[in-house]
Amino acid sequence: xxxxxxxxxxxxxxxxxxxxxxxxxxxxxxxxxxxxxxxxxxxxxxxxxxxxxxxxxxxxxxxxxxxxxxxxxxxxxxxxxxxxxxxxxxxxxxxxxxxxxxxxxxxxxxxxxxxxxxxxxxxxxxxxxxxxxxxxxxxxxxxxxxxxxxxxxxxxxxxxxxxxxxxxxxxxxxxxxxxxxxxxxxxxxxxxxxxxxxxxxxxxxxxxxxxxxxxxxxxxxxxxxxxxxxxxxxxxxxxxxxxxxxxxxxxxxxxxxxxxxxxxxxxxxxxxxxxxx
Amino acid sequence: xxxxxxxxxxxxxxxxxxxxxxxxxxxxxxxxxxxxxxxxxxxxxxxxxxxxxxxxxxxxxxxxxxxxxxxxxxxxxxxxxxxxxxxxxxxxxxxxxxxxxxxxxxxxxxxxxxxxxxxxxxxxxxxxxxxxxxxxxxxxxxxxxxxxxxxxxxxxxxxxxxxxxxxxxxxxxxxxxxxxxxxxxxxxxxxxxxxxxxxxxxxxxxxxxxxxxxxxxxxxxxxxxxxxxxxxxxxxxxxxxxxxxxxxxxxxxxxxxxxxxxxxxxxxxxxxxxxxxxxxxxxxxxxxxxxxxxxxxxxxxxxxxxxxxxxxxxxxxxxxxxxxxxxxxxxxxx
Numbered sequence: 226x227x228x229x230x231x232x233x234x235x236x237x238x239x240x241x242x243x244x245x246x247x248x249x250x251x252x253x254x255x256x257x258x259x260x261x262x263x264x265x266x267x268x269x270x271x272x273x274x275x276x277x278x279x280x281x282x283x284x285x286x287x288x289x290x291x292x293x294x295x296x297x298x299x300x301x302x303x304x305x306x307x308x309x310x311x312x313x314x315x316x317x318x319x320x321x322x323x324x325x326x327x328x329x330x331x332x333x334x335x336x337x338x339x340x341x342x343x344x345x346x347x348x349x350x351x352x353x354x355x356x357x358x359x360x361x362x363x364x365x366x367x368x369x370x371x372x373x374x375x376x377x378x379x380x381x382x383x384x385x386x387x388x389x390x391x392x393x394x395x396x397x398x399x400x401x402x403x404x405x406x407x408x409x410x411x412x413x414x415x416x417x418x419x420x421x422x423x424x425x426x427x428x429x430x431x432x433x434x435x436x437x438x439x440x441x442x443x444x445x446x447x448x449x450x451x452x453x454x455x456x457x458x459x460x461x462x463x464x465x466x467x468x469x470x471x472x473x474x475x476x477x478x479x480x481x482x483x484x485x486x487x488x489x490x491x492x493x494x495x496x497x498x499x500x501x502x
Numbered sequence: 503x504x505x506x507x508x509x510x511x512x513x514x515x516x517x518x519x520x521x522x523x524x525x526x527x528x529x530x531x532x533x534x535x536x537x538x539x540x541x542x543x544x545x546x547x548x549x550x551x552x553x554x555x556x557x558x559x560x561x562x563x564x565x566x567x568x569x570x571x572x573x574x575x576x577x578x579x580x581x582x583x584x585x586x587x588x589x590x591x592x593x594x595x596x597x598x599x600x601x602x603x604x605x606x607x608x609x610x611x612x613x614x615x616x617x618x619x620x621x622x623x624x625x626x627x628x629x630x631x632x633x634x635x636x637x638x639x640x641x642x643x644x645x646x647x648x649x650x651x652x653x654x655x656x657x658x659x660x661x662x663x664x665x666x667x668x669x670x671x672x673x674x675x676x677x678x679x680x681x682x683x684x685x686x687x688x689x690x691x692x693x694x695x696x697x698x699x700x701x702x703x704x705x706x707x708x709x710x711x712x713x714x715x716x717x718x719x720x721x722x723x724x725x726x727x728x729x730x731x732x733x734x735x736x737x738x739x740x741x742x743x744x745x746x747x748x749x750x751x752x753x754x755x756x757x758x759x760x761x762x763x764x765x766x767x768x769x770x771x772x773x774x775x776x777x778x779x780x781x782x783x784x785x786x787x788x789x790x791x792x793x794x795x796x797x798x799x800x801x802x803x804x805x806x807x808x809x810x811x812x813x814x815x816x817x818x819x820x821x822x823x824x825x826x827x828x829x830x831x832x833x834x835x836x
């Protein structure tokens with residue numbers, strides 16, 4: 226930490242600043258959770274009501290009665306975990322090749338992979354939609370898993386590449402001298418050593434896939450629809466019902482929020498891995 | 503059994519000939535040291551033998567079988583890396599056992615071999631520790647243990663001592679030499695340290711720019727270097743090279759004389775010189791002098807010699823032990 230934070234005043238100012246940033250980031254989530262316990266009337270009250278309203282669970286019971294939350298949640302789980310596991314299989318092998326057997330073009334390939342993430346997805350919506358329609362993939366879990374997997378693959382490869390780069394090549398060569406075949410070398414030596422990195426790559430990708438809304442909304446209707454579609458179904462067409470929408474959103478983000486909370490340490494460690502030695 | 507023969511082994515990286523073509527014969531049970539300055543291709547040559555790099559051309563015969571297209575594991579060699587390259591997530595026991603597990607040996611056999619190796623290397627008390635909890639010397643021993651349990655045709659050592667501090671290096675040098683005497687297995691040892699080469703080797707291979715400059719017993723290389731490069735590389739302090747009139751008078755382009763083969767006198771001699779720096783080591787004294795009409799030279803005198811900067815001295819090369827080189831640097835036989 227910078228030395229100016231070490232004076233008592235500096236530390237105080239730093240804490241205040243950190244709290245402001247933290248609360249600003251957290252406020253929308255807090256507001257969403259509060260609103261989910263309000264009646265529709267209280268939800269749109271001016272001035273906004275913070276805690277002095279009639280707390281009610283009717284939004285939640287209404288939602289659970291009206292729509293099949295668990296079906297959406299199950300889809301979210303299948304899509305995010307499915308695309309992450311599929312991605313891992315490809316990303317581990319890609320990153321292995323790039324980190325330990327680089328060619329002259331490896332750096333370019335990595336940049337090119339990342340550059341695909343800079344393109345707005347809407348730019349390819351029509352072609353992908355048409356492909357999905359012709360191949361019968363619309364509203365299928367398989368189709369969406371493929372899209373989410375391909376979409377997040379560059380990030381997975383990049384993350385794993387940076388972790389693998391930290392692993393001395395000698396150790397893999399030692400395994401090779403010890404008679405390990407390539408799959409054994411990866412499974413018994415590389416993966417255990419890169420475990421923290423792999424765990425944070427998995428977590429980040431599960432979260433990214435869970436929160437992905439563009440493709441999940443555009444390529445599904447009901448069968449494969451995840452929680453993002455579940456939220457969206459409460460924002461139209463009869464007008465906005467803030468309290469119900471908030472309750473739906475709370476239900477949708479709760480699982481991943483809890484997972485993220487418990488794996489916070491792992492995530493932060495993973496994301497700054499290599500940056501601090 | 504581990505006789506290794508290299509036949510015209512070549513390696514190029516892109517357009518660069520790292521190894522332009524090496525022929526070499528390593529006999530069963532021999533301790534061979536590859537020595538040369540950094541970048542001379544000695545590690546590359548070792549990695550070619552190990553199978554960690556593919557040869558561009560040529561044959562590598564291990565016990566008369568060409569292994570060029572075999573994977574490292576199939577060559578039956580073990581390697582000890584400079585960085586030790588232990589598996590950090592495994593205990594010492596599992597580090598040593600890994601190769602045996604990969605070979606599918608039964609558990610009881612693995613256990614016996616691992617405990618046997620640990621016994622030889624004084625690692626029995628550390629078997630349950632991870633490499634992170636070991637000292638540098640212990641890690642090096644684990645790396646050697648991992649190599650010996652596989653009962654290889656030959657051991658390959660890639661600068662195994664360069665990460666250790668000086669005193670530990672001397673101990674490990676003796677341990678490896680002792681291990682060779684005990685196991686009698688072929689060992690190929692790569693180092694840039696000519697002291698290691700001289701003290702450990704049965705046979706030294708001096709390399710420069712991927713070429714074998716000379717192969718021979720340590721004392722042969724010391725007494726009869728084939729060229730100026732070998733003459734300068736083997737021996738410490740370095741051999742003095744004298745060119746110009748002094749060399750012409752002896753029918754050669756360059757005269758080489760080792761610092762220990764110069765007779766030192768404060769009264770008379772063949773070459774007059776002024777002491778620049780005197781290094782007093784107790785058992786011997788190194789004098790860095792500036793010889794008249796010749797330039798800087800080094801003298802190694804036995805015992806303490808009470809000389810210091812600016813003192814005048816006279817040097818006389820031992821006529822039996824001077825080396826003569828032609829214009830292209832090759833030795834002229836006396």
